[in-house]
Amino acid sequence: MPAYIHHISTQVPGxxxxxxxxRDRIKSWTRDLRTRRLIHNVYNRSGIETRASVLGDFEPDGASGPALYQTASSADGTTVLPTGTAARNACYSREARTLAVQVARQALNGAEGFSVADVTHIIFASCTGFTNPGPDYHIIRELGLNPGVERYTLGFMGCYAAFPALRMAGQFCEANPRAVVLVVCLELCSLHLQINDQPDSILANSLFADGAAAVVVSSRKPPPEIPAYRLQSFASALVTDGEADMAWDIGNEGFNIVLSSYVPEILGARVRALMEGILQRNGLKIEEIDSWAVHPGGRAILDKVEEALHLPATALRASRQILRDFGNMSSATVLFVLKELLDSADTPAALTCAMAFGPGLTVETAVLERCGCTLPVNRAATPATGETAEATPAPVAVIAVA
Known part of the structure; x- marks a missing residue:
C-alpha cells in the first residue's frame, strides 16, 4: 500500500x-581588510536576498541586544567574543521547542481530514542542536497528541535528513495502514556561526539560515482535488572522493563546519551518472522527469546540477526562489522547495526525482509522484513565516544539497 505526503507546512523564526x-554586520566584526573584502564578495555572489534567524544579533543598530555574539571594542576595531557550545545549545533548546510546535500545529491544521488524534508517529530531524526531552516531546504535550505516539529522532545528518525521515515514514505507513506520521525537520543554523578568517566559515556564514518544515504522511489515498506526493522509492549512495570537502564536528565554540568551495565541482562531475543509475533502476530516464526540486545548498551547486543534468533554465526556479528568500536551512530546505512546487503546480500528476547531498558527500535520493488537482493557485507567501497558501499538485524531482 503506497504512502502519501498529504500536506507540507513551513515556518521561519521572527x-x-x-x-x-x-554581510555588513559580519564585516563590522572583522578587523582584517582582506577578510572583509572576501566576506563582501562571497555574500554578494550567494544568490540570497533574505534569511531568518532566531537571533536578533544581526540587526544593524543592535536594538534587541546580542543573544549569543557579544562584542568588544578596542582601538583596532570590534571583536566578537567567544561563545561556548553550551550557550549555543541552550538557545537551541529554547527556540527549537517554540518553532517545532508552531510548524507541527500548522501541518495538522492544514492537512484536510486529519486531526491530532490520528497521529501515531513523530519523526524529528535536526543537526543543529541536542536536547532531551526534545521538540518531539513538546509537540505531543502542547498539541495534545496521544502520549503513546511513537517518537524517533534523526540527528546530525545535515541537508539530506528529510529523505531518511520520509523513507522511515513511508515504511511505517506501508507496515500499518492506519499509521499517520508527522515528520518535522528543524534547523537553527545561525547558532553556529564561526567568526574568523577561514574561507569555509565565511562560505557557511553566507549560506545557512533558520527554518522548519512539517509533513503529514499516511497511506490514505488523498482526495483527487487535494495536492499530494506519492512516495515511490528511495536510494542511497556515497561520493567518497568528496569526504573531506563536506563535514562538521562539535567544538568548544559551536559546530565546526568544513564546506569546501570544491563541492559544486565534485557534484557537477558526478551527479548525472548517479541520477542515470538511480533512475534506470526505476525504469526511468532523466528526460522523463517533469520537474525538479533541488535542495539549494548554494547558487553554485544549483548551477552545476542544472548544467550536468542538461536542464532548461526554468527547471530550478523553485529552488532558486527558496534560496533567494530563505537561504539554506539544511534539512528543512528541500521541503520548502516541495511545498513551493505544490503551490505553483498547473499540470496533472507527474514524477518527482529527489536527491540530497550531505557530509562525506552522502547522496540520498527519492522518486515521488505528484498527484491531485491541476488548477493553479495564487501563491501568498509571507517572508516572516515562510507559510504559503494551499495549492495544487504537479510532477517533481527533488535534489537536496547540503
Missing part, C-alpha cells in the same frame, strides 16, 4: 534580515 545587512 528575525528576517536582508543578506546585505548580515
Amino acid at each position: 528575525h528576517t534580515y536582508r543578506q546585505s545587512d548580515i
Whole structure:
C-alpha cells in the first residue's frame, strides 16, 4: 500500500534580515581588510536576498541586544567574543521547542481530514542542536497528541535528513495502514556561526539560515482535488572522493563546519551518472522527469546540477526562489522547495526525482509522484513565516544539497 505526503507546512523564526545587512554586520566584526573584502564578495555572489534567524544579533543598530555574539571594542576595531557550545545549545533548546510546535500545529491544521488524534508517529530531524526531552516531546504535550505516539529522532545528518525521515515514514505507513506520521525537520543554523578568517566559515556564514518544515504522511489515498506526493522509492549512495570537502564536528565554540568551495565541482562531475543509475533502476530516464526540486545548498551547486543534468533554465526556479528568500536551512530546505512546487503546480500528476547531498558527500535520493488537482493557485507567501497558501499538485524531482 503506497504512502502519501498529504500536506507540507513551513515556518521561519521572527528575525528576517536582508543578506546585505548580515554581510555588513559580519564585516563590522572583522578587523582584517582582506577578510572583509572576501566576506563582501562571497555574500554578494550567494544568490540570497533574505534569511531568518532566531537571533536578533544581526540587526544593524543592535536594538534587541546580542543573544549569543557579544562584542568588544578596542582601538583596532570590534571583536566578537567567544561563545561556548553550551550557550549555543541552550538557545537551541529554547527556540527549537517554540518553532517545532508552531510548524507541527500548522501541518495538522492544514492537512484536510486529519486531526491530532490520528497521529501515531513523530519523526524529528535536526543537526543543529541536542536536547532531551526534545521538540518531539513538546509537540505531543502542547498539541495534545496521544502520549503513546511513537517518537524517533534523526540527528546530525545535515541537508539530506528529510529523505531518511520520509523513507522511515513511508515504511511505517506501508507496515500499518492506519499509521499517520508527522515528520518535522528543524534547523537553527545561525547558532553556529564561526567568526574568523577561514574561507569555509565565511562560505557557511553566507549560506545557512533558520527554518522548519512539517509533513503529514499516511497511506490514505488523498482526495483527487487535494495536492499530494506519492512516495515511490528511495536510494542511497556515497561520493567518497568528496569526504573531506563536506563535514562538521562539535567544538568548544559551536559546530565546526568544513564546506569546501570544491563541492559544486565534485557534484557537477558526478551527479548525472548517479541520477542515470538511480533512475534506470526505476525504469526511468532523466528526460522523463517533469520537474525538479533541488535542495539549494548554494547558487553554485544549483548551477552545476542544472548544467550536468542538461536542464532548461526554468527547471530550478523553485529552488532558486527558496534560496533567494530563505537561504539554506539544511534539512528543512528541500521541503520548502516541495511545498513551493505544490503551490505553483498547473499540470496533472507527474514524477518527482529527489536527491540530497550531505557530509562525506552522502547522496540520498527519492522518486515521488505528484498527484491531485491541476488548477493553479495564487501563491501568498509571507517572508516572516515562510507559510504559503494551499495549492495544487504537479510532477517533481527533488535534489537536496547540503
